[in-house]
Amino acid sequence: DQQVKQNSPSLSVQEGRISILNCDYTNSMFDYFLWYKKYPAEGPTFLISISSIKDKNEDGRFTVFLNKSAKHLSLHIVPSQPGDSAVYFCAASEISTQGGSEKLVFGKGTKLTVNP
C-alpha cells in the first residue's frame, strides 16, 4: 500500500512559468514532509521541508504548501528555470516515539521538464 503518492509521473512547463508538483499521503501519523530533487546518476538532494504544524514554507523560488485535512502537499517553483529539470520526490516522515528514529517514505517521483 503506497502511503505517499505522486500521481503525475511527468510535468512539462515553460521557462518563467510556475511549476506545481503535487503529493498525497494516507498516513495521518506523518508529521514532517520533504521534497527532494534528483538528477540522473546522483543521489537525491534535499530541497525544502515543512512541519505538520505549518501550512506553508518558502525558500527563494520554492514554496511548499501543506493541507493536512486533505492530506495533500504541493511544491511551487516560481519562476521555473531549465536547470530545475529533474525528478522531484515527495517524502514523509513519522517520528518514532522511541528515540526520535526517523524513516522517510517516498513517493515515486515526478519528472519535471522546464522548456526554454
Add this chain to the structure above:
Amino acid sequence: KAGVTQTPRYLIKTRGQQVTLSCSPISGHRSVSWYQQTPGQGLQFLFEYFSETQRNKGNFPGRFSGRQFSNSRSEMNVSTLELGDSALYLCASSLVDREWYEQYFGPGTRLTVT
C-alpha cells in the same frame, strides 16, 4: 564540509553471491539510513542506524543486513543475491536533532546482479 560518500559506485555480481556496500556520512551526522531505488518501486527504506544500533527497519528479507561503526560509517550486506536485487542503493545521513530531520544522500551504489 564533505558530503555523504558511498563505495563502490558500481558493482556487478552473480546470483547467489553476497555483496557489501559502504557509506561514510557527513561529519557530525550520527544517523545513517539505507534505501533501495528501483524503477518499479521507487525509493524504499531499508534500515536506519544510530550510535551503532539499528533503530528502524523496512520490509525487506533478512538477506539484507547492515551495521554501523563507532565513527558512524555504515555498511550494508546483501547475501544470496537475486536478480531482483539489482538496484541503486542509497545511503543518507542526518544530524538527528528533534527540530531538524533532513536527510542528505550520497550518490548511490549501482548494483547489477546477473
